[in-house]
Amino acid sequence: MEKASIKKPPMAHPKLIAPKIAWLEQLAAESPLWPKNVRSQKTVGKFLLLLFVSVAIGSLLSPRFTLQTSLYEEGDVIRENVVIPENMLLPDRVSTKLKGDKLIKDLGTVYDYDPNLFASSISRIQKAFALARAEQVQIKQAEQSNAKKRHDLGGEYFRLLQSLQDTDHKINQYKSFKAFLSLQLQGLPEKLSAKDFIVKSKLDADLQITSRLVKELGEKKKRDQETLTRYPTLFSSGAAELTAAEAQVKERKGANDLNLLKALGLELTEVERSAMNFDYTEPSFERTLLDLLSGVQNSQIIGSKEELAGGQDKLVLRNLLSGGDEPYQSPDQFTSLDDARDKVRQFAQDRFTQDESGRQRSLGILLAQKLLRPTVTLNKLELEKRKEGIVETMSPVYFSVKKGEVIARAGDRATRHQVELIQSFYDEMENAEKWPKMLGTLLIVLFSLVLVYFVLQLKGGARLSFKSLLLMSLAIVLTLFLVKGLVVVGESISMRYTEMDTVMLRYLFPVALTSMLVGILINFEVALLAGLLTSLFLTLMVQGNLYFFFFAMVGSMIASLPMTKFESRHSLLNHGLKVSVLNLPVILIVLLIERNELGPWVIPYFVAGALGGVLSAVLASVLLPLFEALFDVTTNLRLLELSNMNHPALKHLIFNAPGTYQHSILVGNLTEAAAQKIGANPLLARVGSYYHDLGKGQDSHFFIENQPQNSTNIHDEIDDPYVSAKKIIDHLRIGALMAEKFRLGSLIRDMIVQHHGIGLVRYFYDRAIKNAMVQDENVKLDESPFRYPGPKPQSLEAALIMLADASEASTRSIEKPTEALIGQMVQKVGWAILKDGQLDESGMTLEQFRDTLQCFVKVLVSIHHHRIQYPDEVGLVSNRHKAAYNA
Numbered sequence: 037m038e039k040a041s042i043k044k045p046p047m048a049h050p051k052l053i054a055p056k057i058a059w060l061e062q063l064a065a066e067s068p069l070w071p072k073n074v075r076s077q078k079t080v081g082k083f084l085l086l087l088f089v090s091v092a093i094g095s096l097l098s099p100r101f102t103l104q105t106s107l108y109e110e111g112d113v114i115r116e117n118v119v120i121p122e123n124m125l126l127p128d129r130v131s132t133k134l135k136g137d138k139l140i141k142d143l144g145t146v147y148d149y150d151p152n153l154f155a156s157s158i159s160r161i162q163k164a165f166a167l168a169r170a171e172q173v174q175i176k177q178a179e180q181s182n183a184k185k186r187h188d189l190g191g192e193y194f195r196l197l198q199s200l201q202d203t204d205h206k207i208n209q210y211k212s213f214k215a216f217l218s219l220q221l222q223g224l225p226e227k228l229s230a231k232d233f234i235v236k237s238k239l240d241a242d243l244q245i246t247s248r249l250v251k252e253l254g255e256k257k258k259r260d261q262e263t264l265t266r267y268p269t270l271f272s273s274g275a276a277e278l279t280a281a282e283a284q285v286k287e288r289k290g291a292n293d294l295n296l297l298k299a300l301g302l303e304l305t306e307v308e309r310s311a312m313n314f315d316y317t318e319p320s321f322e323r324t325l326l327d328l329l330s331g332v333q334n335s336q337i338i339g340s341k342e343e344l345a346g347g348q349d350k351l352v353l354r355n356l357l358s359g360g361d362e363p364y365q366s367p368d369q370f371t372s373l374d375d376a377r378d379k380v381r382q383f384a385q386d387r388f389t390q391d392e393s394g395r396q397r398s399l400g401i402l403l404a405q406k407l408l409r410p411t412v413t414l415n416k417l418e419l420e421k422r423k424e425g426i427v428e429t430m431s432p433v434y435f436s437v438k439k440g441e442v443i444a445r446a447g448d449r450a451t452r453h454q455v456e457l458i459q460s461f462y463d464e465m466e467n468a469e470k471w472p473k474m475l476g477t478l479l480i481v482l483f484s485l486v487l488v489y490f491v492l493q494l495k496g497g498a499r500l501s502f503k504s505l506l507l508m509s510l511a512i513v514l515t516l517f518l519v520k521g522l523v524v525v526g527e528s529i530s531m532r533y534t535e536m537d538t539v540m541l542r543y544l545f546p547v548a549l550t551s552m553l554v555g556i557l558i559n560f561e562v563a564l565l566a567g568l569l570t571s572l573f574l575t576l577m578v579q580g581n582l583y584f585f586f587f588a589m590v591g592s593m594i595a596s597l598p599m600t601k602f603e604s605r606h607s608l609l610n611h612g613l614k615v616s617v618l619n620l621p622v623i624l625i626v627l628l629i630e631r632n633e634l635g636p637w638v639i640p641y642f643v644a645g646a647l648g649g650v651l652s653a654v655l656a657s658v659l660l661p662l663f664e665a666l667f668d669v670t671t672n673l674r675l676l677e678l679s680n681m682n683h684p685a686l687k688h689l690i691f692n693a694p695g696t697y698q699h700s701i702l703v704g705n706l707t708e709a710a711a712q713k714i715g716a717n718p719l720l721a722r723v724g725s726y727y728h729d730l731g732k733g734q735d736s737h738f739f740i741e742n743q744p745q746n747s748t749n750i751h752d753e754i755d756d757p758y759v760s761a762k763k764i765i766d767h768l769r770i771g772a773l774m775a776e777k778f779r780l781g782s783l784i785r786d787m788i789v790q791h792h793g794i795g796l797v798r799y800f801y802d803r804a805i806k807n808a809m810v811q812d813e814n815v816k817l818d819e820s821p822f823r824y825p826g827p828k829p830q831s832l833e834a835a836l837i838m839l840a841d842a843s844e845a846s847t848r849s850i851e852k853p854t855e856a857l858i859g860q861m862v863q864k865v866g867w868a869i870l871k872d873g874q875l876d877e878s879g880m881t882l883e884q885f886r887d888t889l890q891c892f893v894k895v896l897v898s899i900h901h902h903r904i905q906y907p908d909e910v911g912l913v914s915n916r917h918k919a920a921y922n923a
Contacts, residue, residue, distance in 0.1 A: 078502060082502055085502065090485060092513050114447065120443060126434065126464055132430075139426045146422060148412070148418070149412050150356045150357070153409060154329065158326060160300065160301070167295065172317040175292065182281050196260055197264070199260055200257060200260045203260065217239055218243070221239050221240070293309060308402060311395060321399075327387065329407060331379070331383050332376045333376075336371065338372060340373065341372050370412060373410055376408050377405040384404070437461075484572060514549075516574065543587065543644040543648055546648060546655050547648065548591045551564070552595045552608070556672075566592075568589060587645075590618065591649065595652065616646040616647070618649075623638075669781075670720075670781040678723050684778060685727060685775075688733050692734070692736050695739070699741050703840045704722040704723075704726050707836040708725075710836050710887070714836075714887050720783070721836050725840065729771065731767035731768060731774060735763065758800075760800045768825070771788040772789050775788055795874055796819060796823050796872075797824075828876060831879070839869060839888055839889070842865045
């Protein structure tokens with residue numbers, strides 16, 4: 037018979053609250069470029085984070101913030117000292133401007149000479165006359181056509197009269213022939229022979245043709261007569277059409293004149309256009325016009341010699357054809373436009389010899405004078421371009437200033453030279469940073485961060501999650517930002533108090549802040565490397581040397597050493613004092629190397645170094661709660677706060693589930709002792725134990741430890757193992773929600789949901805099998821409704837809570853506990869958990885497991901010593917307490 041299988045719906049998994057930085061992962065996951073593979077997502081996310089952090093750090097390191105608080109005019113009172121931070125060359129604007137003005141003055145005026153101007157004019161003139169000549173040919177053809185129409189308009193009437201007479205004559209002839217044919221037909225006999233029949237047929241055909249011709253000629257005569265009667269009207273219409281055609285020809289002649297002038301680029305008045313009343317399209321006129329222009333246009337013509345009357349000693353004549361400069365001697369080498377037009381009039385006297393009317397000469401002079409253009413023109417654009425070129429290529433005049441030099445003192449009145457120097461100083465500081473340098477700084481930062489990340493990846497225990505990497509990066513950026521603020525303040529102080537040695541302010545920087553924060557929140561290895569990175573970046577920020585890097589590195593290394601063992605906030609200040617004390621010999625070593633002397637002047641350096649360590653501790657104490665809340669990190673300091681018995685969550689447990697509270701205290705004692713034995717965190721184990729059954733504060737009467745003595749077990753009244761199991765298992769989900777409500781942190785919340793792993797609620801599972809066997813003795817039940825949803829313990833502390841929870845509950849059920857019985861029970865429960873695989877993911881070794889059980893036995897024996905009366909007695913376990921083994 038096949039075994040029956042009874043299944044119930046699986047219980048809901050406890051709600052796990054996402055970390056506070058989950059929105060970053062969600063935002064990245066929504067991007068179409070985000071990889072789908074989980075491992076690739078983590079790698080890309082970390083790389084993008086490092087890239088973003090590199091940009092942030094690079095922006096803090098590269099820009100040099102200059103406090104441009106004051107700009108002055110000549111005569112203003114200077115309100116603060118202006119001190120040069122480093123050796124530099126400042127542009128001397130006044131001297132540079134004078135130098136540029138002199139070079140521009142020596143440049144002279146730029147004129148363009150276009151020797152190709154006449155050649156381009158010839159092409160334009162020839163094209164214009166060619167178009168006008170082609171139009172003139174069409175105009176002449178139209179005139180001839182109109183003349184022919186005018187000649188033919190009167191002859192049409194007489195042609196119609198002659199045609200009418202000819203038609204009458206033909207009609208009369210055909211009628212006579214028709215009568216002749218009729219007579220021939222009448223002369224044929226009534227009885228026709230074959231020969232007569234042929235003759236008759238021929239006569240009939242001729243008669244038919246003749247009749248048709250007479251009819252057609254009659255119709256033609258009728259049409260001619262109608263046309264002849266309408267001729268006066270047709271004559272008037274033809275005359276009107278001819279007049280319109282002749283007017284159109286006249287308009288075309290005027291338009292041809294205007295098109296010629298437009299093609300030549302000329303405009304003439306109506307009086308001047310009257311000179312064009314002849315056939316100017318003749319090739320001879322065009323040749324004479326070009327010959328007239330060639331005698332003048334090839335010279336260097338300038339608009340007016342008054343342009344040169346300014347006395348320009350230097351003039352640049354640029355040849356547009358060759359691209360080079362023409363030699364210039366004097367203004368006499370140029371011909372003014374008016375003089376060139378006079379020469380045109382003179383030259384015209386020897387041309388147009390065949391022009392008797394003088395119209396060709398007049399039009400030739402007019403067009404030639406209008407067509408003349410200056411071949412030498414002022415080029416203002418080129419002049420400005422050459423001026424700009426001189427300014428751009430001219431090397432500026434610099435004023436050398438040394439580091440620490442005061443170019444303007446507070447209280448003095450600003451001179452013109454000081455005003456220019458101050459402006460040049462601010463401009464130089466603003467423009468000093470270039471993109472290549474910023475890019476180089478960014479690459480140094482990115483390479484350093486990636487290198488440290490891979491170093492940590494090589495060591496499995498120190499591998500960084502995305503959250504830890506973000507925490508470390510934020511600590512570094514925050515430290516650099518605070519130091520940047522101090523740097524800006526130091527620059528401001530140095531400008532006001534030039535006699536003060538502001539180099540000592542570097543030792544006031546909280547260089548150990550990153551190591552302190554990361555050491556507390558992550559671990560020593562990450563804190564050490566983060567401190568080295570911060571030291572490197574601070575050295576780049578202040579443009580320090582190897583000795584400053586040594587100072588920052590030592591302080592960071594000392595700050596990172598014992599941070600994970602702090603158990604009070606006063607310990608931060610004590611650790612800061614340690615850093616301060618160790619700063620003093622380091623500063624002494626640095627000053628001996630750099631200054632090669634000692635004296636009372638070193639005291640401010642020592643004071644700054646001592647204050648630097650304390651400042652790091654104070655800032656870490658202020659920022660630590662912010663980091664704890666932002667990254668959901670539970671530190672030992674936070675654990676101490678949670679261990680306070682007045683905590684609201686523990687008070688809730690005391691009032692609602694006192695039995696569970698007592699059980700949790702005993703579990704805390706067990707786990708703390710075992711944690712000290714195996715090298716786990718005793719404080720974390722104890723505090724996690726206090727809260728591991730926080731969910732039992734709701735519906736506490738379902739748990740045996742909260743039920744009064746000798747009372748009826750509520751699960752016996754329910755009599756449904758599934759409902760009872762659900763109530764027992766549900767305390768994990770409720771505990772996780774309450775942990776979120778009381779803000780206990782993810783570390784404690786994880787212990788709440790892990791301390792039962794995926795173990796089986798054996799008591800109610802056995803009851804369910806017993807009930808099912810009533811119907812089927814071979815029944816096999818599904819275990820999932822009776823198993824905790826997990827996950828299994830992920831840390832030593834969570835594993836200790838699981839073992840201690842089961843050990844304490846089971847030994848409590850022994851009626852007469854003895855050391856032997858307690859040892860047997862602890863070993864039985866512990867090995868059952870181990871064999872069930874619940875500790876596989878906790879990292880606990882077999883040696884640590886054995887040490888844990890031995891420690892539990894020792895503590896439990898001491899707890900139950902007052903009940904040990906009979907050493908050899910073996911007690912019995914009551915049925916009432918069996919249900920508490922797995923609760």
